[in-house]
Amino acid sequence: MLPAPGNLSQESIIALLDSLPVATLCITGNHVGQNRAAEALTGFARDEVPTLDAWFRKLYGEAHAKFRQDYEADRAAGFPAPRNVVITRKDGSRRAVEITAAGVDPVFCTLHDVTERLDAELQARESASQYRTIKDTSMDGFLVADERGRILEVNDLYCAISGYGRGELLNMAIGDIEARESPAETQTHIRQVIDGGAGRFESQHRRKDGRIIDVEVSTTYIPSTHRFVCFVRNLTELKRKEEALRESEERFHLAMDAASVGLWDWSPALDRVYFSPGYYRMLGYEPDEFPMALQLWLELIHPEDRDQALAANLACTEGKIPAFQVEFRMRTKDGGWRWILGRGSAVARDAEGNALRLIGTHVDITELKAAEEALRQSEWLLRECQRIAHVGTYDYNVLADCWTSSPELDLIFGIDKTFSRSSQGWLLLVHPDFRSKMEHHLADALFQKKWFDMEYKIVRASDGIERWVYGTGEIIVAPDGNPARMIGTIQDITDKKATEEGLNRHNRELDRRVMERTVELETAIREQEAFSYSVSHDLRAPLRHINSFGAILAEEYARQLPVEARQILDRIRKASAQMGQLIDDLLELSRVGRATLHHQKVNLSAKAAEIAAMLDETEPARDVEWVIASGLRASGDATLLRQLLENLLGNAWKYTARTPHGRIEFGRTTVNGEKVYFVRDNGAGFDMAYVDKLFRPFQRLHTDEQFEGTGIGLATVKRIIERHGGRAWATGDVDAGATFYFTLPNA
Numbered sequence: 001m002l003p004a005p006g007n008l009s010q011e012s013i014i015a016l017l018d019s020l021p022v023a024t025l026c027i028t029g030n031h032v033g034q035n036r037a038a039e040a041l042t043g044f045a046r047d048e049v050p051t052l053d054a055w056f057r058k059l060y061g062e063a064h065a066k067f068r069q070d071y072e073a074d075r076a077a078g079f080p081a082p083r084n085v086v087i088t089r090k091d092g093s094r095r096a097v098e099i100t101a102a103g104v105d106p107v108f109c110t111l112h113d114v115t116e117r118l119d120a121e122l123q124a125r126e127s128a129s130q131y132r133t134i135k136d137t138s139m140d141g142f143l144v145a146d147e148r149g150r151i152l153e154v155n156d157l158y159c160a161i162s163g164y165g166r167g168e169l170l171n172m173a174i175g176d177i178e179a180r181e182s183p184a185e186t187q188t189h190i191r192q193v194i195d196g197g198a199g200r201f202e203s204q205h206r207r208k209d210g211r212i213i214d215v216e217v218s219t220t221y222i223p224s225t226h227r228f229v230c231f232v233r234n235l236t237e238l239k240r241k242e243e244a245l246r247e248s249e250e251r252f253h254l255a256m257d258a259a260s261v262g263l264w265d266w267s268p269a270l271d272r273v274y275f276s277p278g279y280y281r282m283l284g285y286e287p288d289e290f291p292m293a294l295q296l297w298l299e300l301i302h303p304e305d306r307d308q309a310l311a312a313n314l315a316c317t318e319g320k321i322p323a324f325q326v327e328f329r330m331r332t333k334d335g336g337w338r339w340i341l342g343r344g345s346a347v348a349r350d351a352e353g354n355a356l357r358l359i360g361t362h363v364d365i366t367e368l369k370a371a372e373e374a375l376r377q378s379e380w381l382l383r384e385c386q387r388i389a390h391v392g393t394y395d396y397n398v399l400a401d402c403w404t405s406s407p408e409l410d411l412i413f414g415i416d417k418t419f420s421r422s423s424q425g426w427l428l429l430v431h432p433d434f435r436s437k438m439e440h441h442l443a444d445a446l447f448q449k450k451w452f453d454m455e456y457k458i459v460r461a462s463d464g465i466e467r468w469v470y471g472t473g474e475i476i477v478a479p480d481g482n483p484a485r486m487i488g489t490i491q492d493i494t495d496k497k498a499t500e501e502g503l504n505r506h507n508r509e510l511d512r513r514v515m516e517r518t519v520e521l522e523t524a525i526r527e528q529e530a531f532s533y534s535v536s537h538d539l540r541a542p543l544r545h546i547n548s549f550g551a552i553l554a555e556e557y558a559r560q561l562p563v564e565a566r567q568i569l570d571r572i573r574k575a576s577a578q579m580g581q582l583i584d585d586l587l588e589l590s591r592v593g594r595a596t597l598h599h600q601k602v603n604l605s606a607k608a609a610e611i612a613a614m615l616d617e618t619e620p621a622r623d624v625e626w627v628i629a630s631g632l633r634a635s636g637d638a639t640l641l642r643q644l645l646e647n648l649l650g651n652a653w654k655y656t657a658r659t660p661h662g663r664i665e666f667g668r669t670t671v672n673g674e675k676v677y678f679v680r681d682n683g684a685g686f687d688m689a690y691v692d693k694l695f696r697p698f699q700r701l702h703t704d705e706q707f708e709g710t711g712i713g714l715a716t717v718k719r720i721i722e723r724h725g726g727r728a729w730a731t732g733d734v735d736a737g738a739t740f741y742f743t744l745p746n747a
Contacts, residue, residue, distance in 0.1 A: 043090030319353030414460030
């Protein structure tokens, strides 16, 4: 059997078509491939008309839709007859082309240039006697027309060709019977013949009964009479026979070339061999490029295959077998190797039974061999993948109630070839706990004709071991709408199930630990709240007493106290106030860590401006320049973000107190593609060697004599920023100011 064209690539088909002298197209789907002869005819390269759309648009111009419609109609009808069309070449010239097509997908088309037929001229004599003799004795239809195309004379044969009577034709013009050209085109054609003196061309005439016939027209213009003498030959039957013959020949040659088939004819007694052109091209040679002899044929065969090929030929030659078929490799012109399927039989034998003549074919099966090898590799890879993934496949014939299985599925089920592969056999493999569910699930999938998938346990037939499997299946529906087959896969997921169970145990253990940690955390929070309450109430009472009694002493007994005692009393009151502030700061730090965040859009620029105005009011005599960027917004807890700005701007206000002209700036910049907010001042600054202490509670870089404080403010800032998912850091120089940076991811 010859390989079908579908087994060849588009490139292989075009390579074969390139060897044909006639312009040929190979149309696969919407793809158009043309050989070199077609490129020469159209002027377009292959990549310029790669599709049917491009072909019709470029070669037929504005009429492309009509010609595309004609093509589709011919294709649907099986290309019943050739078509004559006029194409426009790439250089703008027009050529008359006769197109013959065959096939479905691919479609092969041959294009014949018939333009030259139009160039022949017919010399006519002006003699009236000769004119009548020609008219009456001509084997063709004959007519005379004036320069406007009006018919002036006809012979009986043209009346028979056209189906009109002589009187009818004498009242008609060429345009009335012309079926191919429009009236304007006919007049243009007439003018061309007048200018050229003569013309010969093929056209189509419309008979009286409406039928269109193919005709060949030979016409001569006689200037002295301003008339045309035309001979019209009916080509309909001739073209039908020619096209039938051409179509048959083209189909044969195209099929042979497309199938990479070469013919050979060998006479053993004369050692004379004929090889067809396709035979040579199969091996990369041109016809007659190497001698036609058996010995050369043998030399081209691969050494490993030579004996086998020769033995098959000799067995047929000696009459031991009537025909032979053998596969072997042959060397190509470029030194490569092609796989050949050689077939042959004896068509004539002598009295002893020895072959006098053998005829056969050589088929290039290189691609088939490669496909077979690829298929073997694919099947091997599939088997290996199934083995590695523990996945088996099955094909269940619903109507016959039987199923086939892959080797890997047999291993999963623990079955051999003797196992009963029916639906009942399948159910016997299912664990009893899942059998009822399987029956229901399978019946539902078949009834609903839907996808089947299910995890279940099986009991291996060979050893009784229980395994977890995951089965899937797709229902194939018969033409009558009923399920015919179910194909699918079954994967051994026992190890996966064991892993899942281990993870579940681990997750349960984690849940238990989280619950324990949660209880511990809640207990710690309650203890912290109790401590906060204690600090807030129990510690504040003694401080209030100290402040109260200190105030009484200062107001009522100040004059009676020595100076040193009054100084000591001031220190006591100041320390008590500082202790109260420290308690407030600690409580605030604790509150910041426990408070529930209420996210909303916050106008940071507005908040900063309010805080700046409040600070200015506390010390109106100070010279401080505020630079606050406008339009800065962020998403976060409004109360905490205000507290954040109060601490940072308050710090800047405090540490610029000794700067003659203070400058405090709040803005936003970009660092490594990240939006970063900052508060910058030109105050006391700090030594970067101690930067790690800045955000720790109670860690101060200045003494109380320099700047008062508790060391809690920046720790509160850091905790607020971290609760919003951000980061905080600072840079500075002693007596050169400091900059505090922070990020808010949801800004």
